[in-house]
Amino acid sequence: MGRVKFDRVRLTGFGPYREATTFTFSDQLNVLVAPNETGKSTLVAGVNALLFGLPQTTDEKVFGQARYRNWDYPPAFEGELVFTVDGESYRLRRDFQNNLVSLARKEQGEYREIIAGTHNPRAQRRNLRYEETLKNLLGLSSQELFEATFCLTQPLPEAEELNERVQELLSGTGVGFKRVTAHLVQELRQITRFTGRRGVTTKDAIEARTLEKLAAEMEKIKDGMEQDRDLVDRLEACRRHLEEKKKERTEQAQVLAGRKQLLDLWGEWQQLTKSYEAARVVYSQIRKSKERAEELQAELARIEEEKATYPWGPAVPAQTGELLQQLEAVAEQKATLAREVAELEREAARVEQSEREWARDHGQFTVDWAVLGAEPAVVVEKRRTQASQALASWEEGQDLSKLATENRLLREEEFSLFEQADPAILETIKVYEPRLAFLRSTLENATLKWEQAKAELKQVRSRRRSRWVLVFLTTVLGSVASLFWTIGKAPGLLWPLAGGLLGAGLGCLLGRWLLPGQGLAVLERQVAAAQEQVNKDAQALSGFEQQVKPFATCFPDLTAAYRRWEHLLAEGKELDRKQEEFCRRELGGYSGPAAECPLNAPTVKLNARWAELHAFAQLVAPKEELDCLGALVAWLAAKTPGWWERLLNEAAAFGEKKAELDRLKAQQEANRRYLAKQQQKAVDLTRTVENLRTEIAPLLEAAGDDYQQAGKLWSTWRRLKQEAERTTAALEEILALQKVSTWEELEAKCDDAALKAQSFYRERQQLVAAHPGLAPLEEAADPERIEADYRRRQEEVARGQAELQSIDEEMRSLTMELARLEGQEPLNIAAAEEYLARLQTDYAVLERECDALTLAYQELTAALNDFQSNYRLRLAEITTGYFRELTGSQERRIELDQAFQVAVVIDGRPVTPAQLSYGARDQLFIALRLGIAHFLAAEMVLPFIFDDPFLNCDAGRLAKIRASLALLAKERQIILLSHREDFGLWGEPVTVGKED
Known part of the structure; x- marks a missing residue:
């Protein structure tokens, strides 16, 4: 194992x-x-x-140099x-x-290089020596x-399944198994192409191999032997078959010639029949067409005879119907x-009556509303709105004047010092506290x-006195020491004097070293400068x-008092500005009292609203003396809403009556113009009637000046004329259709057509007489049956020709086959049987080798499946133990299927990782990673690196993870990287050092 x-990592120019x-x-x-963002993940990279x-x-x-090269021009781009x-x-x-x-091993206290060279992870030619050494050391490459x-x-x-490379690593079936199975498949493919049928590959190969x-x-040898035995028999049969085909072709050619002759005669008879039918x-x-032309000529003669009964018809114009309609309309x-x-x-009489009534009722109105235009009520409503706005603006001006006066009095009474102070003093007071x-x-x-300067000067003076005392003491000690040294020697003053000088020098040096001091003159100047x-x-x-004593005495809180005065001053300036704005907007810049502003002075340009209100007041109250703005404001303020409503109603009544009178006058004027126009129109209509009657005078005379009777006569005449035109057009169309221009030419063309039809009929009779075989055609009455028989005979001829061509093709094939058989050489049957x-x-x-390779592949694959199944069960068991430690739940277990898909069994039901919480x-x-590491511990124990992976864990889960990591750290090295400060207590801190 x-x-x-990992002992140490050094990175330069990396991230x-x-x-x-x-x-x-x-x-x-x-x-x-x-x-x-400080480089933890960069350390892992x-x-x-x-x-x-x-x-x-x-x-x-992506993972590469462009991502991890430092941007700030590092001294190197390397690591160790x-x-x-x-x-x-x-x-x-x-x-x-x-x-x-460069990979080196430490031997006898020094690192000796064992591998050196280039290792490019994406090179086509890999550094196999380095990768194999790395795999031997770490267990993976x-x-x-x-x-x-x-x-x-x-x-x-x-992912919900293990990495394929991890599967190979766990089961030990990586490159070795693949190399063996690939070698078996390759050998089998070299022998036969049917590897798919044997279950070794997914499909068979295309090209034949050695076995095929x-x-x-x-098969080729067997076929050759059979062919040589049968060669003589096939040669004789080919000759006999060729003679039969020649005889058959002669007979077929004679039958085909007779059918073709009859088919040609039948075609000629059909052509004559079609020509006769067409003619x-x-x-x-x-x-x-000739018969229809005769009927049209008779019809045209009848129409002309009827038209002769209306002698006036040709004399009236073609638009007579329209003229009659115009006469009726006029x-x-x-x-x-x-x-x-x-x-x-x-x-017109009604309008004159209304004017007389208006003249009588006009004196009932108190105001001459006509001055205000066509809509006095609108003007009154506008003036009422203007009056409301003007009074509101006036009130605003009065309020501004009052507030400005109060502001000024307050500043004069409470802040007179600030009002009278110099601007420089005010600027000083403004920064009183910070200054x-x-x-x-x-x-x-x-x-x-x-x-501090005085204390330092005092200290220097004390040091100077101490230094002189030290010099004196060393001088005395030097003299005494020299006296003791000269005891027993010749007495004299030279040695005590030398000892005293040496002691004085030594004391001076010790004083300078133990009691250093600055220059006394420099310190005295510093003290004087500090005092100044x-x-x-x-x-x-x-x-x-x-400077600020008068203000500080008067105002305990000078800063607050200044701010209050500054606020009042700004407020007063704003009120003055608003007053100026009011005077400019409403009084036209008048500088006197607003109430005394004259209304009629040409030099004062009041707001247009005041001028309009003044003119309105003079109109409704001409007796009022309204010479100044104050009087106008008082007059407007005294007007109640009821006064305005009464004034508005009277103006509205005047406007309605005036509008009605104006409408009637306008209508009367329009009627007068319209009457003149209609009278002129009547004269024009009379003139039009006379003109129209002149054009159709014969028709009106025949109708007795009755427009309706004249219309009936005109309708009859027009009908006869249209019938004559249609008849003539039909006759001309017949002649044009037959491509003739006269009746005589039409008769001649009819005779020619009769003669042509008779000629075709005679030719067909002559053909039937010359060939009696066509007689049944003359007797047949069904054209479809005749056509069907003709197509049948055509098919018989075509079929005979095809059979003849087929016989020729067979004869040609038999001739070639006969030549080929006659030119072949027989095979050596005995030598062929040995081969x-x-x-x-x-x-x-x-065949036996293929069976052996197939069996080896199948047995090896089955053994691999059994091997992987055992490893999966062991890995699932180990992972389940770690998972239970981390979660604290003993009811859950981990399962891995054949495809290494991971599942968690909860209460007997498998659950995929996607169904779990984060x-x-x-x-x-x-737990899966810990299980893999434990599983591989028999072969390799690599350090575990955790790069901040516990983002979704609460305190309880973190406690269990910490306990598991503490146990795991006893088996292998663990490196935990995190941004959380509380993780620092989990283990020993990583030492980070930088080199200049």
């Missing part, structure tokens, strides 16, 4: 890892907690790319994986750019198989005009810096407080 552990980033893992449960290669692609959506297999350490390095790979077994990513797989070729060769039909048509119009003229005269806080903060900071800054800031604060025996022996050997489905697939 091979135990694999978000631009610089070299190293991940170090422990032996058991490793946890890497990081936010989303990096492990896959290191082991199995990274394809060179340009599509960023250090892993352990059964205690031996291996180092795998890969350059993703050019697919260079496929990225797909690794991801389907030991790598759980997000989201979990949705042997069978064909044997007879033509003669019959011409004769009928007479009716004249009667109608007379009635209309009488009615118009009566209407005051800033000045105080500045002063505090300056004071603090001043105190404090004085300036204090003076600025004092000046600011003195056939050898072929039969070879055929039997191949959380239960995730538990199922995790």
Whole structure:
């Protein structure tokens, strides 16, 4: 059993890892907690790319270089994986750019390269040595198989059956079984093409193989032997058959000649019969046309005789009927005009009566409403609306004036300081609180810096005194030490003096090292500058407080008071603007009091509404003195709705009466014009009657000036004329149909047709007399029977010709066959029998080999099915145990059918994964992966990688999963990647390091 552990992964230029980033893992449960989109899944992809290669692609959506190359121009695009297999350490390095790979094994503390070269996962020529070594170390060499077994990513797989590669891996029936079965099938296909009938392949091959070729060769030999024995017999039979066919052809040719002669005579008789019938039909048509022409000539003579009784007919025009209708219509119009003229005269009298009544009632109205036009009621209603709008606008102006006055008084009384203040002071007050806080903060900071500078100056002065004390002490100690050193030697002052100088120098150096200090002059200048800054800031604060002191004394909350005054000021400006807008809109810019605005001043351009209301007031109340706008407003305000209603009713009554009078006047004028027009029309009608009567005077004279009688006479004349025209047209049509122009030509054409029919009849009689065999045709009276007999004889001739051609074809075939048989050479029957025996022996050997290969294939396939069935049961049992641990339910079990379809049995009923909840489905697939790993543990123990797969699990499911992973970590290494912080407690954290 091979135990694999990942020790360290280093990625450079891969995904978000631009610089070299190293991940170090422990032996058991490793946890890497990081936010989303920070490279957890990229780490998994990096492990896959290191082991199995990274394809060179340009599509960023698939697994390849375009997707995982870092965008920020990384220093390299490579990776390294250090892993352990059964205690031996291996180092795998890969350059993703050019697919260079290096695999080294650690020996005696150093990594020694065992494989180096190029490994392109999509190359046609694979690096088999690397892939075989990888499979020996890890137990697999496929990225797909690794991801389907030991790598759980997000989201979990949705498939309901195991991957085909996983099935092969579990059952141990992968490449080896396929290679054996494929070899058996290939051998069988080389021998025979009937592999489908033997149950080895799905269908038979098309081309013949060795076995079929042997069978064909044997059949060919057998056929040749039979042909040679029968050759003489067939030659004699062919000659005899040829002679019989020649005799038969002679007899058939004689019979056919007689039938053809009779058929030709029958055809000639039929042609003469058809010609005679056609000539007879033509003669019959011409004769009928001649008889009809005679009838038409007699009819035309009768019509002309009747027309002679109406001598006036040719003299009247063709449109006489229309002229009679016009005369009748004009007479009716004249009667109608007379009635209309009488009615118009009566209407004119009624209009004159209405004018007299209007003149009498006009003085009853209080107002001259005619000034307001044709619809005074509409004008009154408009003025009432204008009055309402004007009063509302006036009220708005008064309210604005009142509010503006109150605003101004409030600002003058409560905020006089702000009103009289300089703008600069107002700007200062506007930022009073932040400015005051800033000045105080500045002063505090300056004071603090001043105190710090003074303390530092004091400290430096103290250090200087300490340094002098140290120099003095070292000098004394140096002198004393030199005195002790010179004891027993020659006395003198040189040694104490030298010791004192050495001690003084040493004290100076120790003072500089132990008590460093800045320059005293620099610190003194800093203290003076800080003091000066404090004085300036204090003076600025004092000046600011003195500047705003009057306002601060008057207003405790100065900022709120300023905001209140600023609000009142803005409100006053808005009210002033509205007042100006009101004066501009309503008073035309008049600057005086609105109530005193004159209404008649040409220089003041009031709103058009005021001018219209003023003119209306002068119309309805001419005695009122309305010279200014205030008086007009007061007058309008005093008018009640009832006053307006009475005024509106009176205007409406005036408008109705005036509209009725205007309508009557307009109608009278129209009637006058219409009367003149009708009178002129009557004169025109009289003139028209005279003209029309002149054109048909003979007809009117014959009818005694009776229009109805004249119409009847005209109808009779027109009928006779139309009959004559139709008769003449029919006669001309007959002549045109017979292609003649006169009656005489028609008679001559009839005689010619009779002679032609008689000629055809004589020729047919002569043909029958010359050939008595045609006599029955003359006696037959049924044309259909004659035609049927003719077709029958045609078919007999055609059938005889076909039989003759068939005989000729058979004779030609017999002649060719006779020549072929006479030219053949006989086969050696003895040699052929020996060769056939050898072929039969070879055929039997191949047949037994085919049976053996078929039996081997069937037995191997049956053994495989039994083998896979046992493995499926074991995998289902192991997966059920893990699933029960994860779900806590002991009633459920997992089943795998022959197609490795996964199902969960709940209460005895199988349920597909799609029917489970998302959380239960995730538990199922995790259990399935754990079962596969346990199943394969006898051969390989690879690390398990979980890339945030527990998205659909609640707290209870997570607790069970954690317990299962803790047990699993004792058997194999686990790497858990997640964005959830609580997962960090499940195991040891992954160490992540970056290199510059």
